[in-house]
Amino acid sequence: MSGDEPRGTDDWSAVPARDPGHLADPSDGLEARRTPATSGAGTPDGRVHGRPAPGYGEYAPEGWVNPVLVEQERREQEERSRALREQAAREAPRDHRAGAPSGATGVGRAAPAAGRFGASPLDFVLTVGLLVIGLWSVIESLSVGTTASTIRTVVEQQYTDLSDPAALSSAVLVRAVVLVVVFVLVVWWSIRRLRARRWTFWVPLVGGVVATVLGMVPVMVVIFQDPQFAAYLQRMAGG
Secondary structure: OOOOOOOOOOHHHHHHOOOOEEEEOOOOOEEEEEEOOOOOOOOOOOOEOOOOEEEOOOOOOOOOOOOHHHHHHHHHHHHHHHHHHHHHHOOOOOOOOOOOOOOOOOOOOOOOHHOOOOOHHHHHHHHHHHHHHHHHHHHHOHHHHHHHHHHHHHHHHHHHOOOOOOOOHHHHHHHHHHHHHHHHHHHHHHHHHHHHHOOHHHHHHHHHHHHHHHHHHHHHHHHHHOOHHHHHHHHHOOO
């Protein structure tokens, strides 16, 4: 075929030869070609140049959701929820009530105000009431002069007169110090047991007995060492 004749559509000789890897890009009229591995402008993996390589889901239809991302997000939410439940279970106070089933206390549910201290509400009320009575006794013991006068009056009315009544004031002062120390220890021990939700009402009772015994020791020593009271005891023993 000569060069002056028109080229027909069926004349395959007129179509320029193209490599098998060539693709036409209709968007910009450019021909997309694979760059040889040895070309300086291309990449070794032979990606098509002319536009960036599409990422995963880049050309997805509108409204399409990646199922992989949805599943991953669901698993992450489950992991976070499980971690929060485990942390709440570790921080929740243990249920010390006998026979209470495991998990009876709801996660995140605050314990009743009455059950926060003491083994039971009754134990809490009794402990606080006994501590108040003990505090009142300690306050009364700080009136050294009044307490010494009361003890002297009881001894002289029931037994005999004392030769050195002033010595009772020193004994009563020592008694007051002993009561204060014992009361402080009892309060400290009671608070620890109440916070641990253990039976505590007996602690003030024992503390009261100990304080009474220790407080009477200095008073009895002074009274029994008084000459007139000692003579009275001898007369009573001899008679």
